[in-house]
Amino acid sequence: MPANSPDTRTEVNCRRKFLEGCLGAAGTALVASAVSVRVEARDTYQRPPEALGLLYDATLCIGCKACVAACKQANDNPAEFSTTDKLWDTPLDTSGYTFNIIKMYRSGTMATKDDETNGYAFMKTSCMHCADPSCVSACPVTAMTKDPKTGIVAYDAEACVGCRYCVVACPFGIPKYQYDSPTGKIGKCELCRHRYKDGHYSACAEVCPTGATLYGRTSDLLSEAKRRLALKPGSVTTYPRGNLSGGPDQSYEGYVGNYKQHIYGETEYGGTQVLKLSAVDFEKVGMPYLSPNSSASTSETIQHTLYGGLLAPFAVLGVMTYVAKRNVHHEDDAPADEPGKE
Structure with a gap:
């Protein structure tokens, strides 16, 4: 055919x-x-038993920003200017060169500290070191990793390809890219892990004069936070400073603030290793409302x-x-x- x-x-x-x-x-x-x-969804990952972190108590913070300066020095980061005179380091937010910053809540006359009406309050902004971090999940080359023992979310510039997926994934808006550099990398708090070998810990907690920023095992920090919430506002208690889980005793006596009965980071986003206390509503001081489940899961x-x-x-x-x-x-x-x- x-x-x-x-x-x-x-x-x-x-x-x-x-x-x-x-x-x-x-x-x-x-x-x-x-x-x-x-x-x-898979189960949300939990904090490691020996997880390290910070407890920030906004009622103890005096807004001195010693933590901001210490963080810059410890990480060898340059100053950033938001004023024309350029006399002082004045970053307005975290960036590729500013890993820690103190922000301020203002209301009306600002007459009373830690008052939501006609008052003011401070809030520390830095990496929360999530138990189940989205930045680690989103990174395609494992430039972002979570230490299985300390739980610290670390960054490896040598592995990074500059995709900035971590920037988009973080619910706290923490990882920031250095856009002004031809070889830019991500900048974020790593709890000063590079200083541990010399017997130091997070610089922000080392220099805080009031103990508003406290370093230690997250389990110890959580217990301390719960202890404070159980105290009567206006009573006198002992506040530790520096490293809660070790080191010399630097505690002092102070008055108990009128805390909101909530520990931010205990359950948010599956839990974080940085915990926070405040007398002003957390959303008003810039902390986002998040469910107990992580997006990564x-x-x-x-x-x-x-x-x-x-x-x-x-x-x-x-x-x-x-x-x-x-x-x-x-x-x-x-x-x-x-x-x-x-």
Whole structure:
């Protein structure tokens, strides 16, 4: 039978349509399988037993910003200016060169400290060292890692490719990129882990004159925070300074503030290793409301479900191939040449 005879063309067309139908059915089945899979989030990771962190007590903070200066010195970061005279380091927020900053809440006449009405209050902003950090989950090259023992969220500039996924992923807006540098990297607090070998700890806690920023094991810090919340406002208590979990006793006596009965970081986002106390509503002082579950637990489950066994890629490829086949013009479909024409 001639290769271009009507019967041959009909047979080829039937075969092609049969294969296209099979391909389309397979693609549809794969997509249906992917959609029908019930996505259940993995459990949110918990803090390591020996996790290290900070307790910031806004009622003890006097806004001296010694912690900001100490952080700059410890990390060899340059000054940043927000005024024209450029006499002082005046960053307005955390950045690639400012890992810790004290912000101020203002209301009305600002007559009374730690009063939501006609008062003012301070709030420390730095990396929270989440138990289940989104920056670590989002990083494609493990430039962001969480130490399994200390729980410190660390950054490796040598591994970083500058994608800035960590910047987008963090619910606290902490990792910042150094846009002014041709070899820019991410800047964030790492609890001064590079100073541990010399017997030091977080510089912000070392220099804080009132103990508003306290360093130690998160479990110890959480116990201390709960102790303070149980005290009567206005009573006298002992406040530790420096390193709660070790080091010389630097405690002093002071008056108990009128705390909000909540420890920020105890449950937010699955828990953080930096805990905070305040007499002013946390949202008013700039801390976001977050659920007890981390975003990383949900996003990773969705990704692993869709891409496990390459289910989703094969499904998408099958559908795309089917659509492409349907829209491609084949020579076999062209009408036979009329007799007498070349």
